[in-house]
Amino acid sequence: MNVSTEFIVTGLFVFALAGFLGFETIRRVPRLLHTPLMALTNALSAISLVGSLVVLGRQYSTYATILGFIAVIASTINVVGGFLITDKMLRMFRTRQKPKPVKAEAEVSS
């Protein structure tokens, strides 16, 4: 698994540029959407799923398989739950509709 010198340089390149891109993109996210943003990046951070899948699939040893199994479950929870919850939140954000006539509430009768 040793990282080649070539990849260290490429990897740092990718890391620096992705970081810059992320900074410039995320800076534009309004405060209104900061919680959905956290939920979304939370799902993205479960990208370690990729590493977990390889570890589980290759079964280096019994214990590696067990740890890989736990890792795949943990990151899948994050991916699935993270995307669902982000979408659920965003569905609630809506613009002003036509004002509905307010009916007298039940409490009013008292």
Next chain:
Amino acid sequence: MIDYSRPLGIIIGLLYLAGAMGFVFSLKWMSSAPTARKGVFAGEIGFVLAIIGTLLMPGITATGYMYIAVALLIGAAIGVPLGLLVPMTAMPQRIALSHAFGALAAGLVGVVEYFHNAPQIGGFTMAVLGAEVVLGALVFTGSLMAAGKLQEILPGRPITFPGQNIANFAVLGVAIGLIITLVANPGLTWAVPVIIVLGLVFGVLLIIPIGGADMPTVIALLNAYAGLSAAALGFVLSNNLLIVAGALDGTSGLILSIVMCRAMNRSFRNVLFGAFGKVAEAAAGEQGEMGSIRSASFDEAGEILKSSRLVVIVPGYGMAVAQAQHKVRELADVLAAEGVEVKYAIHPVAGRMPGHMNVLLAEAQVPYDQLLDMEEINPEFPQVDVVLVVGANDVVNPSARHAKSSPIYGMPILDVDKAACVMVVKRSMRPGFAGVENEIFFNEKTLMVFGDAKDVMGELITEVAGKRDSLSV
């Protein structure tokens, strides 16, 4: 690790590239509410491509595929209810908890890679691997602690002890020392479990001195660490996709924590090592009597609200605790029916995570164009007839502008004192998180309405709507 000399390797590489682009688009589309759901879709596509690419990797056995299918199903079976059933008020702890899951996965993969390859591990790989494992461990326990505090399983107030910072740095120092030793001698297998334990302990130590109002910053910071640990894993596995996703996640967390710190006029160092609560207690003790307060009955309050033209509602964590967001919206609706214009003023650190109030009010079906950021609403306050403060405290305290001794001095606040009248809904006269008396309560323009936020809203709705009915009959 991808072998680009074979056609399959090229396919995997291209799938990863498409996946990374999906992630970038998902964040780009998050920059406005109408496109945000498209962003979620782009992220999902990105993930599907990443998983397909990974499953094509050589070396995965038939049994391996079976295990993978089972693990994915179990994860999805837990993830779906966690995504759909958690109520919006529990969102901060839900997010903290899922940071813990992500960090756990990253940490475990790092550990497996170490033991599979030791002692043939190069210096760079070992350094990154060590950092990755420590970060994974500290985010794991740190996030669990944060979730526990937010869920109130653990005491929410800051816990401090003498020599706390020294203890924290000592733990971190030993962990870094061991990583350096491992770089020199990768075969030192006992050192890896030790750095894991140190990371776990550091995560706990990092969170115990953090009080409730600092949670937004800390959750954002844990988000950044989780991203960094994913990126580090990307270096260990020579995988660009992990590096891209980790870098995006890391910068997102970093930006959010900077936004939170700025909104409180505090530095990272101050949030993490300042033990805010302790300073605040001392300051509160020194404060004397601030003058007298005026309280209003529901009847009076309803009358004032009804006769206003422009009402601004300032929600705070108290609204979340009382679950009063639906009643707040109902009150706004009955006021709107009376011809009163209603807006909401959202302070960036109101609540327990970035954007907390926006989500709660969106849940209560408040249109988001009525939710105004601090910078937008502050110039408008002189034209406002009534400010209704529901469960907010420190973010409307004018002492932040002039009281140099106050722990909240310099924090940007909502200028509610510039409005014609301020109405504060509050359970009792207990001070807010910072432990400082709030000048606004003693202002001559201020009326206190005592009671649970939800109950008070109910009463005010009755007053406002009820009066209208009796008049219209």
